[in-house]
Structure formats: C-alpha cells, structure tokens
Amino acid sequence: MTLSRVNVALSVLLAAMLLAAWAIRVDPQTPNWEFLPDMQYSPAPEALGSSGSFPDGRAWQPSPAETIAREQMPLHYAATAADAIRAGEELVSPIAKDDAKARAAGAAVYRVNCAMCHGPQGHGDGPSTKRGVPPPPSFITGKSVQMKDGQLMHVLTYGQGGMAPFGTQLTIGERWQAIAYVRELQAQGAAAAQPAAAPAVTEPTNVSPAAPSERDKP
Numbered sequence: 777m778t779l780s781r782v783n784v785a786l787s788v789l790l791a792a793m794l795l796a797a798w799a800i801r802v803d804p805q806t807p808n809w810e811f812l813p814d815m816q817y818s819p820a821p822e823a824l825g826s827s828g829s830f831p832d833g834r835a836w837q838p839s840p841a842e843t844i845a846r847e848q849m850p851l852h853y854a855a856t857a858a859d860a861i862r863a864g865e866e867l868v869s870p871i872a873k874d875d876a877k878a879r880a881a882g883a884a885v886y887r888v889n890c891a892m893c894h895g896p897q898g899h900g901d902g903p904s905t906k907r908g909v910p911p912p913p914s915f916i917t918g919k920s921v922q923m924k925d926g927q928l929m930h931v932l933t934y935g936q937g938g939m940a941p942f943g944t945q946l947t948i949g950e951r952w953q954a955i956a957y958v959r960e961l962q963a964q965g966a967a968a969a970q971p972a973a974a975p976a977v978t979e980p981t982n983v984s985p986a987a988p989s990e991r992d993k994p
C-alpha cells in the first residue's frame with residue numbers, strides 16, 4: 777500500500793515539474809536570471825566606449841598637451857634616404873656594447889619580428905622568403921654592416937624599400953635592442969667567415985666587424 781502511495785506522490789511531483797517546466801519555458805536565446813550580480817558589471821568603461829566622467833564623453837582621453845607617453849619618444853625624421861643618413865649621424869644607441877641583457881632581449885624581439893624574413897642568423901633566408909616574400913639583404917655581407925646604428929633605427933622606424941616600418945609595432949627601446957642583436961649576429965657572422973687560423977684566436981678583437989668600432993669614433 778505504501779508503495780502505491782509513493783508512486784502517486786512521485787507521479788504528482790512529476791506532473792508538477794512538467795507543469796513548472798512548461799510555465800517557465802526556458803528560452804535559450806535570453807540570458808538567465810541574475811542573482812546578486814555584484815561584480816558582474818564593472819564601472820570601468822571600455823577604452824573606446826563612452827564615459828560620463830569627462831566633458832567630451834570619451835573614455836579614452838587624448839594625452840594632455842605637451843606630454844609624451846612613456847616609451848613613445850617620437851623621432852623627427854622624414855622617411856627619406858637623406859634623413860636615414862642624418863639619423864645615422866645624430867642617433868646613438870643607449871645600449872652599451874657589453875649589455876648582454878639588452879642583447880638577449882633583442883634576440884627575443886628579433887625572433888618574433890624579424891627572423892621570419894631576415895633568417896635566424898641574419899642571412900636574409902627566413903622561412904617567408906621561401907614563400908614569395910622577396911629575400912632581404914644579408915646582415916652579414918650586406919650594406920647594413922657599414923650602416924650606423926642610427927641609420928638602422930631609421931630603417932626600423934620608417935621602413936626602407938620592401939621593408940615595412942616597425943615604428944608602431946615596437947617601442948623605441950625594443951628597436952634599439954633589436955639593433956644590438958643585429959650587431960651580435962654580424963659579429964657572429966664575421967667570426968664564422970674568418971678562416972680558422974691562429975690569429976683569430978690570439979687577437980679576438982679582430983673578430984668583430986668594422987661597423988661597431990667605427991661608430992664609436994667621435
């Protein structure tokens with residue numbers, strides 16, 4: 777007897793649940809109910825959204841006049857060959873030659889931004905050159921060996937021929953780091969090109985290419 781009572785109770789419960797499900801009719805298109813949505817909605821506006829906090833109603837405010845955002849120091853050159861030469865005369869890398877940390881950071885910048893075209897060792901044979909991108913000149917044998925650091929900065933910032941400008945992708949610090957790493961690749965390339973003769977071992981200073989020591993001369 778008790779069993780049939782349980783069955784009746786369960787049937788009633790099932791009917792009540794079906795009725796409730798029909799009454800609620802969950803619509804998968806609409807969001808669920810929110811219960812205590814305390815932190816669901818942040819008062820912080822989206823960068824490109826609007827904000828009542830400023831007179832112009834914009835969330836993202838332009839920099840105040842006569843200020844420069846950190847790491848966004850502008851260079852004042854035109855994207856011309858003449859200004860590339862001028863940049864070579866005027867701009868000096870802030871990275872010391874023995875700054876291994878900056879060169880390691882430059883290696884990371886290079887790996888991500890340059891190696892696909894210029895190749896891991898700077899020979900101008902990156903993977904993209906096998907797929908239609910015109911191969912860039914070698915850093916080891918090309919004219920970049922003679923170019924001053926500031927001129928490389930001009931190439932990196934404003935581009936040159938088939939090379940796109942990186943002025944907006946990389947901070948100026950990252951560009952200097954990449955240049956420091958290009959110098960390291962050039963030193964390695966020059967060392968590898970040396971015949972394995974005794975003088976290269978006894979006079980290791982001869983191993984570095986002309987450009988880095990040239991640019992140190994006043």
Ligand code: HEC
Pocket residue numbers: 885886889890891892893894904909910911912913914918919920928931932936937938939940942954955958
């Ligand atoms: C999409 C391919 C590509 C990428 C990525 C690229 N370059 Fe280049 N780069 C070129 C090409 C092509 C040239 C030759 C441009 C010309 O003179 O016509 C070049 C030229 C240069 C030169 C001048 C070399 C010379 O002998 O005139 C330098 C320096 C240089 N690139 C550095 C870099 C650095 C550093 C990066 C990474 C931050 C980089 N490039 C990323 C394709 C690329």
